[in-house]
Amino acid sequence: MEDQPATSQTSSQSYLLPVEDQEFLLREELRGLRFALEYSKADLLLRDWGIRSTIICFGSARVPSPEEADELRRSLESEADPEARATAERRLLLAPYYQEARRFARIVSLEGGAMRPKDGQRDNVIATGGGPGIMEAANRGAFEVDAPTIGYNISLPFEQYPNHYTTPDLTFRFHYFAMRKMHLAMRANALAVFPGGYGTLDELFEILTLRQTGKSSPKPVVLVGRDYWNALINFRCMVEYAMIDAVDLKLFDVVDTAEEAWASLLKHGLAIPEAR
Numbered sequence: 414m415e416d417q418p419a420t421s422q423t424s425s426q427s428y429l430l431p432v433e434d435q436e437f438l439l440r441e442e443l444r445g446l447r448f449a450l451e452y453s454k455a456d457l458l459l460r461d462w463g464i465r466s467t468i469i470c471f472g473s474a475r476v477p478s479p480e481e482a483d484e485l486r487r488s489l490e491s492e493a494d495p496e497a498r499a500t501a502e503r504r505l506l507l508a509p510y511y512q513e514a515r516r517f518a519r520i521v522s523l524e525g526g527a528m529r530p531k532d533g534q535r536d537n538v539i540a541t542g543g544g545p546g547i548m549e550a551a552n553r554g555a556f557e558v559d560a561p562t563i564g565y566n567i568s569l570p571f572e573q574y575p576n577h578y579t580t581p582d583l584t585f586r587f588h589y590f591a592m593r594k595m596h597l598a599m600r601a602n603a604l605a606v607f608p609g610g611y612g613t614l615d616e617l618f619e620i621l622t623l624r625q626t627g628k629s630s631p632k633p634v635v636l637v638g639r640d641y642w643n644a645l646i647n648f649r650c651m652v653e654y655a656m657i658d659a660v661d662l663k664l665f666d667v668v669d670t671a672e673e674a675w676a677s678l679l680k681h682g683l684a685i686p687e688a689r
Contacts, residue, residue: 447588447589448589448591448592451587451588451589451592452592452595452596454585455565455585455587455596456596458582458583458585459563459583459596459600462535462561462582462583463530463533463534463535464534464535464538464561464563464583464600465534465535465536465600466536466537466538466600466601466602466684467537467538467539467540467563467600467601467602468521468525468537468538468539468540468601468602468603468604468605468678468683469540469541469597469598469601469603469604469605469616470514470517470518470539470540470541470547470548470550470551470605470606470607471541471542471547471604471605471606471607471609471612471613471616471617472510472514472546472547472548472550472551472606472607472608472609472613473507473546473547473607473608473609473610473613474542474544474545474546474547474548474573475504475507475546475610476504476507476508476510476511476514476546476547476550476607476608477504477505477507477508477511477546478511478545478546478549478550479508479511479512482504482505482508482511485501485504485505486505488501489501489502507608510547510550510607510608510637510638511546511547511549511550512550513607513637513638513670513671513674514547514550514551514554514605514607514637514671515550515551515553515554515557516554516671516672517551517554517605517637517671517674517675518539518550518551518552518553518554518555518562519554519555519557519558519671520671520672520675521537521539521554521555521675522538522539522554522555522558522560522562523558523560524675524685525537525683525685526685526686527539527555527560527561527562528558528559528560529686531686531687535561536602536684536685536686537602537603537683537685538555538560538561538562538563539551539552539554539555539560539562539563540562540563540564540565540597540600540601541562541563541564541565541579542564542565542566542567542593542597542612543563543564543565543566543567543573543575543576543579543584543585544564544566544573544574544575544576545576547607547608547609548564548576549576549577549578551605552564552576552578552579553576553578555578556578556579556580561580561583562578562579562580562583563579563580563583563584563585564576564579564583564584564585565585565587565593565596565597566584566585566586566587567586567587567588567590567593568586568587568588594616594619597616598619598620598623598629601620601632602632602683602684603632603633603634603635603678603683604617604620604632604633604634604635605635605637605674605678606634606635606636606637607637607638608637608638608641608642617634617636620632620634621634621661621664621665624664625657625661625664631682633665633666633677633678633680633681633682633683634664634665634666635665635666635667635668635674635677635678636665636666636667636668637668637669637670637671637674638669639667639668639669642667643667648662649662666680666681
């Protein structure tokens with residue numbers, strides 16, 4: 414097609430194709446369309462890769478990697494500020510959880526089917542929120558055994574960048590928390606939750622609520638880190654006050670190690686595709 418002459422008509426924003434007009438696409442009235450686009454892009458790319466099911470790993474972005482832990486230890490040698498020292502020491506206490514998440518993802522990737530596509534479909538692929546800390550650890554564990562691994566990133570005021578271990582073609586970015594949470598939940602065969610803050614608790618209780626109300630298929634949930642979870646939440650208190658039933662405590666297990674977490678998922682019925 415020949416280049417059209419530049420006129421006041423062809424230069425008008427109204428003349429742009431809708432897909433070329435970002436200002437139009439960002440109008441308030443088109444929020445529903447943007448929801449649909451965020452859903453469809455990730456869904457279609459996951460289908461292209463044959464990702465049928467996932468195992469989700471949640472946990473804090475503040476948990477240091479081994480490399481970051483080494484830097485924190487070195488900083489303590491010269492840090493004079495008591496508050497800064499206390500913060501570094503608290504972060505170092507979290508460091509073992511990084512290694513547990515990393516090891517858990519390796520086990521899942523090797524044993525769960527992510528590396529054994531069946532009829533073009535992969536199951537139990539490790540997926541995270543795509544950022545640092547526990548998310549990085551889980552993606553890293555899968556990456557280290559050459560398994561595909563998913564990162565569902567989110568645009569935040571304090572920008573979150575993808576960690577280096579997610580599969581590039583499976584590294585997504587969402588604007589809407591709701592759509593990101595839908596993708597985290599809709600393919601999940603199981604959920605492993607490591608120590609974390611508000612975001613981790615938000616995701617945990619959403620999945621537990623979906624399980625409790627029958628809005629999602631049965632899927633095992635395991636909390637990793639007994640000391641943290643038992644100190645943080647008195648789940649039995651909710652039973653004592655009749656806010657939940659005693660049977661609701663069976664919706665999850667609390668364990669300490671990657672191996673125990675994997676055993677818990679298997680005990681509670683995690684589906685493993687047959688090896689060829």
